[in-house]
Amino acid sequence: MDNIEKDQLWMREALRLASHGRYTARPNPCVGAVLVKNDQIVARAWHQGRGEAHAEVQALEAAGENSRDATCYITLEPCAHHGYTPPCCEALVEAGVRRVVVSMRDPNPKVDGQGLAYLQEKGIEVSVGVLEEEARELNKAFIKRMTVHQPWLSFKLAMTLDGKISDYAGNSQWISDESARKEVQILRASHAAVISTATTVIADNSRLNVRELPPDFPEACKDKFKQPLRVLLDRKLDIDFQHPFFEAEGDILIYTQAPMEMQKRKHMQIVPMPMDENRYFSISAILEDLSQREINSVLVEAGGRFAAEMLQSALVDEWIIYMSSKVLGEKAKSAFAIDKALELSASLALKFQSVSMCGPDIKIIASKIGDNHGLC
Amino acid sequence: MDNIEKDQLWMREALRLASHGRYTARPNPCVGAVLVKNDQIVARAWHQGRGEAHAEVQALEAAGENSRDATCYITLEPCAHHGYTPPCCEALVEAGVRRVVVSMRDPNPKVDGQGLAYLQEKGIEVSVGVLEEEARELNKAFIKRMTVHQPWLSFKLAMTLDGKISDYAGNSQWISDESARKEVQILRASHAAVISTATTVIADNSRLNVRELPPDFPEACKDKFKQPLRVLLDRKLDIDFQHPFFEAEGDILIYTQAPMEMQKRKHMQIVPMPMDENRYFSISAILEDLSQREINSVLVEAGGRFAAEMLQSALVDEWIIYMSSKVLGEKAKSAFAIDKALELSASLALKFQSVSMCGPDIKIIASKIGDNHGLC
Numbered sequence: 001m002d003n004i005e006k007d008q009l010w011m012r013e014a015l016r017l018a019s020h021g022r023y024t025a026r027p028n029p030c031v032g033a034v035l036v037k038n039d040q041i042v043a044r045a046w047h048q049g050r051g052e053a054h055a056e057v058q059a060l061e062a063a064g065e066n067s068r069d070a071t072c073y074i075t076l077e078p079c080a081h082h083g084y085t086p087p088c089c090e091a092l093v094e095a096g097v098r099r100v101v102v103s104m105r106d107p108n109p110k111v112d113g114q115g116l117a118y119l120q121e122k123g124i125e126v127s128v129g130v131l132e133e134e135a136r137e138l139n140k141a142f143i144k145r146m147t148v149h150q151p152w153l154s155f156k157l158a159m160t161l162d163g164k165i166s167d168y169a170g171n172s173q174w175i176s177d178e179s180a181r182k183e184v185q186i187l188r189a190s191h192a193a194v195i196s197t198a199t200t201v202i203a204d205n206s207r208l209n210v211r212e213l214p215p216d217f218p219e220a221c222k223d224k225f226k227q228p229l230r231v232l233l234d235r236k237l238d239i240d241f242q243h244p245f246f247e248a249e250g251d252i253l254i255y256t257q258a259p260m261e262m263q264k265r266k267h268m269q270i271v272p273m274p275m276d277e278n279r280y281f282s283i284s285a286i287l288e289d290l291s292q293r294e295i296n297s298v299l300v301e302a303g304g305r306f307a308a309e310m311l312q313s314a315l316v317d318e319w320i321i322y323m324s325s326k327v328l329g330e331k332a333k334s335a336f337a338i339d340k341a342l343e344l345s346a347s348l349a350l351k352f353q354s355v356s357m358c359g360p361d362i363k364i365i366a367s368k369i370g371d372n373h374g375l376c
Numbered sequence: 377m378d379n380i381e382k383d384q385l386w387m388r389e390a391l392r393l394a395s396h397g398r399y400t401a402r403p404n405p406c407v408g409a410v411l412v413k414n415d416q417i418v419a420r421a422w423h424q425g426r427g428e429a430h431a432e433v434q435a436l437e438a439a440g441e442n443s444r445d446a447t448c449y450i451t452l453e454p455c456a457h458h459g460y461t462p463p464c465c466e467a468l469v470e471a472g473v474r475r476v477v478v479s480m481r482d483p484n485p486k487v488d489g490q491g492l493a494y495l496q497e498k499g500i501e502v503s504v505g506v507l508e509e510e511a512r513e514l515n516k517a518f519i520k521r522m523t524v525h526q527p528w529l530s531f532k533l534a535m536t537l538d539g540k541i542s543d544y545a546g547n548s549q550w551i552s553d554e555s556a557r558k559e560v561q562i563l564r565a566s567h568a569a570v571i572s573t574a575t576t577v578i579a580d581n582s583r584l585n586v587r588e589l590p591p592d593f594p595e596a597c598k599d600k601f602k603q604p605l606r607v608l609l610d611r612k613l614d615i616d617f618q619h620p621f622f623e624a625e626g627d628i629l630i631y632t633q634a635p636m637e638m639q640k641r642k643h644m645q646i647v648p649m650p651m652d653e654n655r656y657f658s659i660s661a662i663l664e665d666l667s668q669r670e671i672n673s674v675l676v677e678a679g680g681r682f683a684a685e686m687l688q689s690a691l692v693d694e695w696i697i698y699m700s701s702k703v704l705g706e707k708a709k710s711a712f713a714i715d716k717a718l719e720l721s722a723s724l725a726l727k728f729q730s731v732s733m734c735g736p737d738i739k740i741i742a743s744k745i746g747d748n749h750g751l752c
Binding site: 160161162163164166167168169171172173174175308311321324325326327328329330331332334335336337338339340341342343344347348349350351352354355356357360361362364366 | 536537538539540542543544545547548549551684687697700701702703704705706707708710711712713714715716717718719720723724725726727728730731732733736737738740742
């Protein structure tokens with residue numbers, strides 16, 4: 001095994017560790033670290049979430065004296081600033097680490113190369129870019145918030161083979177099978193927020209929270225599970241506050257145009273949001289507001305009108321479609337409620353990234369046209 | 377390698393050879409044969425089509441004196457009756473073959489075990505059932521015609537993500553990408569007949585024939601390519617005989633209710649067919665008529681009304697769906713034109729067997745609910 005292969009091997013282990021943080025690290029990125037000395041791993045660590053020790057600092061502590069002259073593999077550039085914890089770069093220097101291998105630079109403008117520069121100044125050998133693509137995929141939501149100032153936007157759809165999300169009477173329970181519904185619980189748990197419209201929440205009697213901990217949720221931080229923020233778009237504040245949505249666990253944020261006669265409730269915020277010229281919410285404005293609130297990723301679960309708008313806006317990063325083999329016919333409600341007569345040459349489109357079976361259903365991952373997540 | 381593994385190894389080779397006949401063997405089954413002596417293959421052969429030598433006879437001829445005491449692996453029971461060629465069983469006995477290994481019994485009532493019985497009477501060791509599942513899959517169309525007296529029925533659909541087959545104006549060229557359209561050429565070439573309605577042929581200006589030889593069409597029988605029989609359902613004989621459909625290569629069969637004032641044309645037959653109580657064609661009656669005409673397999677390429685009927689009739693063995701990532705909205709034409717308001721609990725459904733990417737599109741193979749082709 002040559003040195004490049006060794007670097008990849010240990011960085012892959014660091015990435016595997018980093019991914020343990022996918023349910024709890026937010027709003028921080030997922031980070032993993034591996035300390036290697038004489039071709040042996042002497043410490044492993046991953047970041048559990050804000051306020052907890054950073055991965056590299058945990059690894060240094062675990063390794064103790066073994067840190068001296070070791071190589072530290074970290075999936076993200078170590079920080080050089082005082083945030084919730086002291087800067088990791090100083091800890092690496094103090095521990096006498098000889099070499100630091102990093103998957104990608106930290107897109108956080110507070111770091112963005114300063115950590116690497118600091119280490120180099122202190123005479124530490126620094127390598128950057130090992131398995132960078134995998135690292136970027138793992139933290140795509142954090143990267144998007146840091147660089148675009150909007151959260152990563154996923155849209156989940158459960159539809160029939162003929163593109164319907166409910167029957168003529170609005171009944172949608174259940175279009176997709178149990179396997180898909182279990183996956184939706186995992187999707188909710190891995191997004192910082194779940195967003196829907198009052199119309200959909202009322203029609204489907206949804207609560208949008210996580211009722212079942214993901215089977216791969218790390219034992220080590222079972223007490224750190226956080227419900228996603230549940231975001232409701234409700235122009236006229238139509239929803240009845242007695243709705244089960246308000247009883248369920250998890251914080252609530254309501255965007256509304258209605259006058260601000262606010263009911264005070266714990267775990268709930270009502271935020272005024274102006275409408276655009278078509279009397280719709282500006283989704284961009286909402287995404288920017290959510291980004292300000294340090295929301296890295298948002299999962300949309302909404303109806304056909306909203307899906308149609310989002311398809312046209314091209315704001316969605318990832319469409320996650322569970323397609324059942326049912327057929328409901330033309331009277332049923334469309335997954336994309338577009339009533340404009342589109343010519344084939346002017347049709348809307350996504351870009352399929354991958355497809356697989358999910359129980360008896362099909363799972364499609366799609367992106368915007370032109371995007372290539374490197375997921376395929 | 378034990379004897380069971382050896383049998384499977386050589387039968388797998390016989391099946392591979394048999395599959396070369398998938399474009400030309402019809403109405404005969406695909407058959408491959410391998411002669412093995414002292415653990416060495418001494419001859420290989422496959423059946424090219426009616427009137428050509430059967431696989432086992434070709435193999436015996438190729439092996440000559442080496443046939444004596446050899447083992448013959450055949451994917452289908454050898455025939456014991458005089459058909460277009462003399463019975464293969466006699467040839468096997470005369471050549472002094474010691475053992476015959478067969479994948480499956482011939483479902484043809486003219487054979488159906490008689491071949492095996494004959495060989496055993498003559499003192500030849502006979503084994504049946506080696507890789508039988510694969511053999512049945514290869515000849516599923518022939519088996520269905522022999523046992524059910526209807527051809528295997530495949531339904532090909534090219535639709536958008538939202539279940540549309542054309543835009544509001546009826547334009548469907550092209551919903552799916554080039555890769556899918558190339559596959560449709562292969563589908564047509566591998567079915568004995570392609571069936572459509574006059575409405576669809578007129579709307580899409582279709583010819584339903586094969587314009588491009590499949591890339592895996594065997595060199596050895598390039599001259600034996602046969603266009604599929606092109607079957608048109610045309611209740612009132614609405615189609616104009618000047619339509620390009622009639623100029624294209626390949627025989628034509630028209631089912632109609634119209635009075636029999638027949639235009640005589642080469643390569644064309646017009647067959648009267650009574651309507652059912654809803655003034656539709658009885659698809660079962662048509663399938664039985666096609667079976668009488670020794671059509672093993674039929675590919676349906678038709679519109680949303682026909683797809684809806686076929687979905688409800690549960691007559692289709694295999695749905696082959698090319699789904700593009702386009703979205704056409706609610707004004708476009710549905711792949712399943714069902715105008716009845718179905719409740720979710722009464723929805724129609726298929727059973728997904730497999731899914732894969734096909735260029736930028738998705739390819740779904742589905743069967744009737746309850747079917748399991750063992751394709752997955």
